[in-house]
Amino acid sequence: xxxRQVELExxxxxxxxxxxxxxxxxxxxxxxEWVVLDALNHVKETLDPTLxxxxxxxxxxxxxxxxxxxxxxxxxxxxxxxxxxxVIRVEPLRxxxxxxxxxxxxxxxxxxxxxxxxxxxxxEPKSVEAGEYxxxxxxxxxxxxxxxxxxxxxxxxxxxxxxxxPDYLGPAALSLAHRYNQDSRDGGRGERQEELxxxxxxxxxxxxxxxxxxxxxxxDPAAAIQxxxxxxxxxWYQEHLMPWLKK
Amino acid sequence: MAKSNKPxxxxxxxxxxxxxxxxxxxxIVLTLLVALGATPELLQYDALLAFMRHGLVEVVAAGVVFxxxxxxxxxxxxxxxxxxxxADTLVATVVYAVALAGTAAAIVYLSRL
Ligand code: FES
Numbered sequence: 001x002x003x004r005q006v007e008l009e010x011x012x013x014x015x016x017x018x019x020x021x022x023x024x025x026x027x028x029x030x031x032x033e034w035v036v037l038d039a040l041n042h043v044k045e046t047l048d049p050t051l052x053x054x055x056x057x058x059x060x061x062x063x064x065x066x067x068x069x070x071x072x073x074x075x076x077x078x079x080x081x082x083x084x085x086x087v088i089r090v091e092p093l094r095x096x097x098x099x100x101x102x103x104x105x106x107x108x109x110x111x112x113x114x115x116x117x118x119x120x121x122x123x124e125p126k127s128v129e130a131g132e133y134x135x136x137x138x139x140x141x142x143x144x145x146x147x148x149x150x151x152x153x154x155x156x157x158x159x160x161x162x163x164x165x166p167d168y169l170g171p172a173a174l175s176l177a178h179r180y181n182q183d184s185r186d187g188g189r190g191e192r193q194e195e196l197x198x199x200x201x202x203x204x205x206x207x208x209x210x211x212x213x214x215x216x217x218x219x220d221p222a223a224a225i226q227x228x229x230x231x232x233x234x235x236w237y238q239e240h241l242m243p244w245l246k247k
Numbered sequence: 248m249a250k251s252n253k254p255x256x257x258x259x260x261x262x263x264x265x266x267x268x269x270x271x272x273x274x275i276v277l278t279l280l281v282a283l284g285a286t287p288e289l290l291q292y293d294a295l296l297a298f299m300r301h302g303l304v305e306v307v308a309a310g311v312v313f314x315x316x317x318x319x320x321x322x323x324x325x326x327x328x329x330x331x332x333x334a335d336t337l338v339a340t341v342v343y344a345v346a347l348a349g350t351a352a353a354i355v356y357l358s359r360l
Contacts, residue, residue, distance in 0.1 A: 160329065193250070203253040206325040229257060236254035 002032040006039055006081055010051065011091040013098050021098060023089075024048075030081050036090065037065055037076035040102075053102035060216055063150030066093050066157065067102050073157035073214045093157040095166075109153055112169050116177035116195050121188025139184040146179035146224055148217040155211035155221050161204050168204040169195065171211035175224035181231075197232040205229070256321055256343070263318025266311055296360065305357045312353040316346035 006028050013021035026043045034042075037055055044051045055065040058077045065076040068091040070084065081088070096104035126133075155171035156162050162170050177196055181189045195201055205225045212222040238245050280286050288294070298304060320342035327338045 164329075197250040199249075199251045199253070201251070203251045203257070206329060208329075230261065232250075233254035233258045233261070236250070236252070237258070 003029055004032065004081075006030045007087040008039055008043065009087050009089045010040075010043075010102070011098075012051075012101050014050075014100060025087075032082055034081050035077055036067075036069055036074070036079045036081060036088065039081060039088075040076060040090070051102075052100045061150060063152035066152040066154050067091065068094055068157065073154035075152060075154070075216045078216055093153055095157055095159075095163050096153070104153075106153065108166070109151075109156060109170070109172070112173040113151070113176065116169065116173050116192055117188055118173075118176040118180060120180060120183065120186050121191065122185065123187030133185045135184055142184075143179045143182035146175050146182065146219055149176055149179070149219045149221075150217055152216065154214045154216060158210040158214040160208055160210065161206060165200075165204050167200045169201050171205075171221035171225065172219075174202060174205075174228060175219055175221040178224040178228050181228075193232065193235065196228055197235065202228045202232060256317075256339075259314050259317040260321035261318075263314035263316070263321075267315045267318060270311060270315070299357070300360050305360070309350065309354050309357055313346070313350040316349045317343070320346035 008026045008028060009023045010026060011021050012018070012024045026047055028039050028042050028047070030039050030042070037058060040051065040053055041055075053065070053067065053076070055077060056062040057064075060075050060078045063075075066073060067076050068074070068089075069076070069079050070089050071091075073093060076090075090102065092098050092102045092104045096106060096108070099105050149172055151172060153172065159168075159171055162168050174196065177192045180186045181192060197203075202225050205222075207222060207226065209222045212220045215221060277290065280290070299308065323342050324335070324339050328335055332338060
């Protein structure tokens, strides 16, 4: 396996001592098959133990290592160094406040996720004795893709609308809500619609599609949002033009 | 949180996007055929004129024109916003008015065929 010297330019910010974030250069001897996270770990172990960043699984599952690599939102554990030439610039995820170095404050996303109730809300109470829910492969297929979200927030860093309008619920929260709406066991769509069909819900989306481009799990949040728009539009016509259909 | 009334403008926009995706390529092919002088019998001017004079076809044609223009108008409105023009109400009024005027013109023209 080959080795090469990689120049990393990492954004540093220490809230206790720094007034402004600044870049710091590290020259790291990296192995050919390393990802950006390996390089950061190497820096932390051998050059600078003060460097802070989040990670856990190193296999694109936990969603904690999202950061900007040369201006693009990436999972550091899935971004191979061999695909880059020259200095690699590593910054915290765009559109989020910086807590320290590459660590961002994610409270806004977590609060939004909570608001859309991303869990099963059964249609009616069902006792354990009544047995399990059954689902056909076709019913599973309707929502399976949207279950793959790992909450890495790359889509929020990519979304220009979220940058412009911080109140926007954003791609991951919307597609996770859609995941439960699409589930045949779920009866919570009416409750979720209060958030989803609001102005800060799907209607802030102008279908840029950047979320789907950067999603490391191919969830395609843009598709979920468009599907919610169609459903919400049908709801609207039903509520306003055919009120007699109301349950 | 109150539900948005955006579906009023988004419904025709989505319909228009879908319709133009089918109609525009057909129009391009048709125009090219005419330009090359290779118009099939069925699509000759007289045949098409007779077809377009049918009441139902006129209604459908007016509908297609409306959703297509509306779709373009709405896209333009969103684009303006994304480009930093934040006078959204003004932009919306202008672009939708143009779409409605175009639709009205199409209806007048269709009724005079
Ligand atoms: S470390 Fe878990 S997704 Fe990268």
